Amino acid sequence: MSVATTTQAPLKGFVGEVIEQLGGAVVDVQCCEDRRGYARIDPARTVEVAEKMLAMDGCRLATATGIEVRDGIDVMYHWAIEPAGVIVTLKVLAARPALAADSIANVVPGANWIEREMYDLLGANFRNHPDMRRLVLGDTWPEGVHPLRRDFDQIKDRPPLPPNQTPPDIPREG
Amino acid sequence: MSHKTVVNIGPFHPLQEEPECYSLYVDGETVVDVDVRISYNHRGIEKLNESKTFDQVPFVVERVCGICSASHPLAYIQAVEEIAHVEVPERALYLRTIVNELERLHSHLLWVGLAGHFLGYNTVFMWAWKYREPVMDILEIATGSRVNYANCKIGGVRRDITEEQLKEIERVCDETVGPTEMLTNAILDDPILHARLKGVGVLSTKDAKEFGAVGPTARGSGVPIDVRRDDPYAAYDRIDWDVCSVPDGDVFSKAVVRLLEYFEAVKIIKQCVKDIPKGEIDAKVEDIPPGEGIGHVEAPRGETFHYVRSDGSNRPIRHKIRAPSYVNVPTFKASCIGQKIPDVAITLASVDPCYSCTERMCVALDADTHKPVYSFKDLVRLSQEKTQRMLKEW
Numbered sequence: 001m002s003v004a005t006t007t008q009a010p011l012k013g014f015v016g017e018v019i020e021q022l023g024g025a026v027v028d029v030q031c032c033e034d035r036r037g038y039a040r041i042d043p044a045r046t047v048e049v050a051e052k053m054l055a056m057d058g059c060r061l062a063t064a065t066g067i068e069v070r071d072g073i074d075v076m077y078h079w080a081i082e083p084a085g086v087i088v089t090l091k092v093l094a095a096r097p098a099l100a101a102d103s104i105a106n107v108v109p110g111a112n113w114i115e116r117e118m119y120d121l122l123g124a125n126f127r128n129h130p131d132m133r134r135l136v137l138g139d140t141w142p143e144g145v146h147p148l149r150r151d152f153d154q155i156k157d158r159p160p161l162p163p164n165q166t167p168p169d170i171p172r173e174g
Numbered sequence: 175m176s177h178k179t180v181v182n183i184g185p186f187h188p189l190q191e192e193p194e195c196y197s198l199y200v201d202g203e204t205v206v207d208v209d210v211r212i213s214y215n216h217r218g219i220e221k222l223n224e225s226k227t228f229d230q231v232p233f234v235v236e237r238v239c240g241i242c243s244a245s246h247p248l249a250y251i252q253a254v255e256e257i258a259h260v261e262v263p264e265r266a267l268y269l270r271t272i273v274n275e276l277e278r279l280h281s282h283l284l285w286v287g288l289a290g291h292f293l294g295y296n297t298v299f300m301w302a303w304k305y306r307e308p309v310m311d312i313l314e315i316a317t318g319s320r321v322n323y324a325n326c327k328i329g330g331v332r333r334d335i336t337e338e339q340l341k342e343i344e345r346v347c348d349e350t351v352g353p354t355e356m357l358t359n360a361i362l363d364d365p366i367l368h369a370r371l372k373g374v375g376v377l378s379t380k381d382a383k384e385f386g387a388v389g390p391t392a393r394g395s396g397v398p399i400d401v402r403r404d405d406p407y408a409a410y411d412r413i414d415w416d417v418c419s420v421p422d423g424d425v426f427s428k429a430v431v432r433l434l435e436y437f438e439a440v441k442i443i444k445q446c447v448k449d450i451p452k453g454e455i456d457a458k459v460e461d462i463p464p465g466e467g468i469g470h471v472e473a474p475r476g477e478t479f480h481y482v483r484s485d486g487s488n489r490p491i492r493h494k495i496r497a498p499s500y501v502n503v504p505t506f507k508a509s510c511i512g513q514k515i516p517d518v519a520i521t522l523a524s525v526d527p528c529y530s531c532t533e534r535m536c537v538a539l540d541a542d543t544h545k546p547v548y549s550f551k552d553l554v555r556l557s558q559e560k561t562q563r564m565l566k567e568w
Contacts, residue, residue, distance in 0.1 A: 054383075062496065078468065078479065147221055
């Protein structure tokens with residue numbers, strides 16, 4: 001899925017109002033329904049948008065999802081707004097080859113862990129993250145190997161065993 | 175100059191549903207900083223689900239957590255149903271509600287019991303777990319299993335609950351209300367518990383919002399959010415019930431929220447048993463079109479969040495799972511700092527991590543003497559001794 005293939009959905013209802021408040025930072029609205037909204041935002045204005053979202057009444061960062069797409073890694077911040085029960089997903093593309101995006105963890109503490117997780121599992125690089133250490137993978141996991149990438153091979157890319165440890169006895173099928 | 179010590183709670187520790195390591199930086203008895211390291215048991219479920227068919231995934235995700243094993247599959251299924259625009263039969267929605275609320279009953283009783291144990295009130299532990307047992311039994315009657323219910327499927331539920339079973343569910347719920355009321359009053363009126371829990375581990379409303387806290391952790395801090403009311407799923411919008419919220423943010427408030435929610439859950443189950451319509455329980459979904467969907471469910475510990483993307487094949491190409499503890503645990507950065515060590519055990523326990531792991535932990539050794547600084551047993555002992563000391567003083 002790339003930016004160019006999506007179409008602009010008309011803004012309506014509460015979700016439309018929320019997206020409208022973000023102004024020119026929104027470059028594309030992919031979906032605008034009663035309780036769900038999906039929009040793509042300008043990668044240069046990620047932090048500004050995060051500040052605006054957190055300042056809204058009843059808005060919190062539910063989580064973020066990273067997914068590898070053709071042009072890079074799509075980082076999707078899922079913002080939940082209560083009591084309207086709305087989830088607005090704002091997508092930022094960390095484009096190849098740098099796979100870099102601005103970190104929002106300095107303004108939204110709740111984004112700290114999930115950005116570290118996306119670095120571990122997908123290799124997205126977050127600029128200005130306050131505490132970029134490994135979170136999900138072990139400290140001995142090799143650099144540059146990211147299990148949620150499409151080209152990850154479970155056999156070939158298996159990390160080396162720690163010293164003094166023998167491989168487990170895997171029973172053969174049949 | 176002050177002497178700072180690191181006290182590790184973890185990586186393997188009965189306070190947590192998965193092994194986690196809390197490094198408490200202490201100055202004397204006071205915690206000055208907390209660092210959390212997670213994922214010692216990373217199972218790669220998100221990666222695994224990319225190789226499972228849409229119908230197989232619920233059986234994997236109910237194993238994310240042994241206590242929230244009704245909430246995770248339901249959140250995933252709702253995400254897929256959002257992609258496929260499925261109209262779920264009315265009876266199935268009620269059946270989903272009943273099983274999810276039964277899960278809340280047993281989970282909250284489990285937490286109350288263990289919170290009692292950490293404070294040195296083992297009577298509370300014995301009582302709460304005694305009344306939890308019949309709830310587990312009716313879950314077995316309703317779904318066939320005490321732990322992994324495999325209740326929901328895409329488009330409905332897997333098996334129906336008969337009239338007799340519904341009556342049994344109502345009878346057991348009624349029976350547990352009396353003892354739980356007694357337990358609640360005993361806890362809420364106890365001056366020692368007030369002294370131990372009030373003003374301890376305070377999470378402010380602002381911190382709760384910034385860290386994105388969910389569930390009883392947020393509702394105990396005056397953030398009245400509840401997915402069941404805000405974005406209704408199953409049959410919650412057809413039923414009369416209230417969201418319980420307390421403004422103070424301390425451990426006591428979180429206990430109050432959970433105890434009050436117990437009675438709301440009983441209220442919901444009884445209405446479901448009364449109002450459940452007859453009819454189909456499965457919409458028989460055939461294809462999942464390309465698209466993306468979000469499902470979120472109010473699990474006993476808070477909102478569990480699932481994002482699913484489909485490319486039109488029979489497998490999800492991405493399935494993101496966010497369990498409630500993932501956003502509740504970082505709040506320790508706000509709630510533990512400034513606490514005394516004996517109060518930290520209960521503050522860590524107050525977000526309700528579950529206790530299924532074996533008790534094993536790292537021990538911090540004093541660099542000079544090579545003797546352990548604090549073991550987990552010591553922490554529980556310190557906490558229990560503090561209660562005993564206060565009991566004597568009163």
